[in-house]
Amino acid sequence: MSAPQTLYEKIWNAHVVEQRDDGTCLIFIDRHLVHEVTSPQAFEGLRVAGRRVRRPDLTLAVPDHNLPTTARLDANGNNIPIADPESAQQLEALERNAPEFGIAYIDATDVKQGIVHVVGPEQGFSLPGTTIVCGDSHTACHGGLGALAFGIGTSEVEHVLATQTLQLSRSKSMEVRVEGELAPGVSAKDVVLHITGVLGASGGTGHVIEYTGSVIRALSIEGRLTISNMAIEHGARAGLVAPDDVTYAYLKGRPMAPKGADWDTAVAYWRSLATDAGATYDKVVTINAADIAPSVTWGTSPEDVLPITGVVPDPSTFADPSKQAAAKKSLEYMGLTPGTPMTDISVENIFIGSCTNSRIEDLRAAAALLKDRKKADNVKWAIVVPGSGLVKQMAEAEGLDRIFIDAGFEWREPGCSACLGMNPDKVPAGERCASTSNRNFVGRQGPGARTHLVSPAMAAAAAVTGKLTDVRTLMD
Amino acid sequence: MQPISSVKGKAYPLGLKNVDTDIIIPAAWLKTISRSGLGKGAFQSLRSVPGNVFDDPAYTGAPILIAGDNFGCGSSREHAAWAMADLGISAVIAPSFSDIFSGNAFKNGLLAIVLPQEAIDRLMEVAKTDEIHIDLETQTVTTPFQDRFPFEIDPFRKHCLINGVDEIGLTLKSSDAISAYENKLSASQPWLSPNQA
Numbered sequence: 001m002s003a004p005q006t007l008y009e010k011i012w013n014a015h016v017v018e019q020r021d022d023g024t025c026l027i028f029i030d031r032h033l034v035h036e037v038t039s040p041q042a043f044e045g046l047r048v049a050g051r052r053v054r055r056p057d058l059t060l061a062v063p064d065h066n067l068p069t070t071a072r073l074d075a076n077g078n079n080i081p082i083a084d085p086e087s088a089q090q091l092e093a094l095e096r097n098a099p100e101f102g103i104a105y106i107d108a109t110d111v112k113q114g115i116v117h118v119v120g121p122e123q124g125f126s127l128p129g130t131t132i133v134c135g136d137s138h139t140a141c142h143g144g145l146g147a148l149a150f151g152i153g154t155s156e157v158e159h160v161l162a163t164q165t166l167q168l169s170r171s172k173s174m175e176v177r178v179e180g181e182l183a184p185g186v187s188a189k190d191v192v193l194h195i196t197g198v199l200g201a202s203g204g205t206g207h208v209i210e211y212t213g214s215v216i217r218a219l220s221i222e223g224r225l226t227i228s229n230m231a232i233e234h235g236a237r238a239g240l241v242a243p244d245d246v247t248y249a250y251l252k253g254r255p256m257a258p259k260g261a262d263w264d265t266a267v268a269y270w271r272s273l274a275t276d277a278g279a280t281y282d283k284v285v286t287i288n289a290a291d292i293a294p295s296v297t298w299g300t301s302p303e304d305v306l307p308i309t310g311v312v313p314d315p316s317t318f319a320d321p322s323k324q325a326a327a328k329k330s331l332e333y334m335g336l337t338p339g340t341p342m343t344d345i346s347v348e349n350i351f352i353g354s355c356t357n358s359r360i361e362d363l364r365a366a367a368a369l370l371k372d373r374k375k376a377d378n379v380k381w382a383i384v385v386p387g388s389g390l391v392k393q394m395a396e397a398e399g400l401d402r403i404f405i406d407a408g409f410e411w412r413e414p415g416c417s418a419c420l421g422m423n424p425d426k427v428p429a430g431e432r433c434a435s436t437s438n439r440n441f442v443g444r445q446g447p448g449a450r451t452h453l454v455s456p457a458m459a460a461a462a463a464v465t466g467k468l469t470d471v472r473t474l475m476d
Numbered sequence: 477m478q479p480i481s482s483v484k485g486k487a488y489p490l491g492l493k494n495v496d497t498d499i500i501i502p503a504a505w506l507k508t509i510s511r512s513g514l515g516k517g518a519f520q521s522l523r524s525v526p527g528n529v530f531d532d533p534a535y536t537g538a539p540i541l542i543a544g545d546n547f548g549c550g551s552s553r554e555h556a557a558w559a560m561a562d563l564g565i566s567a568v569i570a571p572s573f574s575d576i577f578s579g580n581a582f583k584n585g586l587l588a589i590v591l592p593q594e595a596i597d598r599l600m601e602v603a604k605t606d607e608i609h610i611d612l613e614t615q616t617v618t619t620p621f622q623d624r625f626p627f628e629i630d631p632f633r634k635h636c637l638i639n640g641v642d643e644i645g646l647t648l649k650s651s652d653a654i655s656a657y658e659n660k661l662s663a664s665q666p667w668l669s670p671n672q673a
């Protein structure tokens with residue numbers, strides 16, 4: 001019998017086309033998602049070199065980053081032009097490149113359109129045991145289904161388009177085991193923020209992380225996607241959750257998932273992928289669910305995480321001098337004073353969306369809290385941006401849109417939106433935003449914008465009180 | 477890709493840790509459909525602060541940047557590497573890099589050199605007055621003061637950098653192996669190709 005293997009090793013080994021003497025492998029890529037921002041230069045490179053796309057059938061293109069989230073069609077059903085000429089030019093480039101290279105393209109007005117990382121799982125394009133790449137660091141997201149998924153740069157996008165492979169070296173493996181039971185008010189987002197606080201922003205560098213333990217097993221696919229989505233925020237190359245019955249129930253019947261007899265063969269194969277008993281990881285980190293509270297970030301790195309019951313830290317108490325300097329800078333940017341209770345910080349903007357938290361379950365969690373409540377007067381801008389047209393449709397069928405609108409939120413069209421503000425949705429300079437996205441970097445949500453990362457329920461709670469709020473104080 | 481075997485010159489002593497890709501090139505600059513011209517947006521938020529190293533005449537045009545831990549963390553945008561190259565930077569020295577950034581840097585012939593924090597501290601001092609020399613052949617960083625810091629680099633990457641190898645061209649030589657793999661795959665997991673399902 002062969003030596004026991006981890007899930008990561010099994011997927012890796014199944015995709016080796018060739019191995020060079022130095023250990024670098026040519027790895028086959030099963031799924032390639034393409035969006036408008038990181039692909040124009042790759043298509044241009046192909047054209048210049050006279051190369052074609054090797055496997056258009058394994059490639060799916062969808063626009064998301066630049067799209068305005070306001071109405072896309074006018075009263076007569078005609079496309080409303082995009083005001084920003086640069087955004088329009090980038091979107092047009094994808095719209096042209098996809099058919100030119102024979103790639104399936106989901107149009108901005110198609111109900112299937114959405115953020116790449118929401119669309120892939122939703123369409124059954126992302127499958128367990130596959131290798132998935134996209135010119136976007138949050139590609140790790142698809143690891144929630146048990147796929148080896150990671151972000152690549154534009155040169156690699158071009159390489160995959162031309163060859164359907166990548167030259168890669170094996171990463172190290174890490175297990176992050178979360179055991180116990182989550183307390184009420186604690187969601188998948190709090191788990192991953194907590195993990196990022198524990199590991200640090202570079203704690204996973206060079207590693208592929210498998211998230212295991214009873215907490216992960218008990219999560220829905222939406223929750224697992226949220227966790228794996230932020231693997232990159234603790235530096236990991238990719239995140240993985242072993243596929244199980246929850247995964248198969250989620251995928252069955254999705255448009256691009258296997259059908260008929262193929263389905264049974266596929267499930268049997270997926271079941272064989274789980275980490276073998278006795279397999280070892282290069283590193284193991286164990287986290288106790290009881291230690292995880294509803295969490296919030298205070299600084300400008302996703303590792304700057306605190307329980308909502310905490311106070312703004314004093315940089316001089318950090319042991320590492322470079323961390324002290326970074327924290328001081330962060331607090332200046334964030335306009336925060338050490339010792340301030342997190343729950344005293346008022347917020348003017350609320351963003352519910354992004355590939356981390358824009359799936360139906362996220363919208364349900366936020367809506368449950370907002371039902372029969374209104375946003376506080378000091379909250380000037382509160383928007384919900386569903387992850388895809390299908391999520392939006394489902395939410396509307398459940399009446400969630402009414403709850404958001406009645407609470408004073410704007411109900412928008414799908415896209416990346418204020419997660420990074422490439423479209424018109426930006427947080428004004430100097431203002432704060434309680435955001436369900438994944439990055440609180442300087443200027444991420446707009447120049448000078450101050451981001452506090454939270455879960456959907458926590459974002460809803462902040463909207464109601466106008467301050468960062470412990471969601472548990474608003475739960476019945 | 478242009479071959480590169482050494483970099484010699486002044487270095488920006490930045491030293492900052494967790495320099496993320498939004499700092500290197502903010503999202504507003506990602507709307508381009510070309511690879512050039514991004515230098516103007518490079519390190520915008522840092523450059524808005526008076527007295528920053530990038531606009532200090534002592535360093536302007538330096539081909540080397542010295543930074544802290546976890547350089548290039550954040551997004552996969554290759555625009556970060558393009559922007560730095562456009563600014564005239566040919567090498568970054570830091571205690572660690574994000575995986576995606578070091579890959580992107582490599583693809584653009586931008587050296588991402590890992591040295592321990594003590595070496596970084598020393599180079600930060602030297603950079604204030606003198607030039608730094610990175611030699612890829614011998615895998616060393618040296619200063620005019622007898623400092624000699626050896627660094628590791630993946631042998632394949634070293635080969636590609638020194639010879640200016642076109643990686644896609646290289647992989648296409650393995651076309652037969654890729655075809656053989658594809659045939660095997662369509663037999664064992666036919667559902668992977670939606671056209672065959």
Ligand code: SF4
Pocket residue numbers: 064065115116117136138354355356415416417419420437438
């Ligand atoms: S939602 Fe945000 S993190 Fe996700 S793909 Fe879009 S910009 Fe990237």
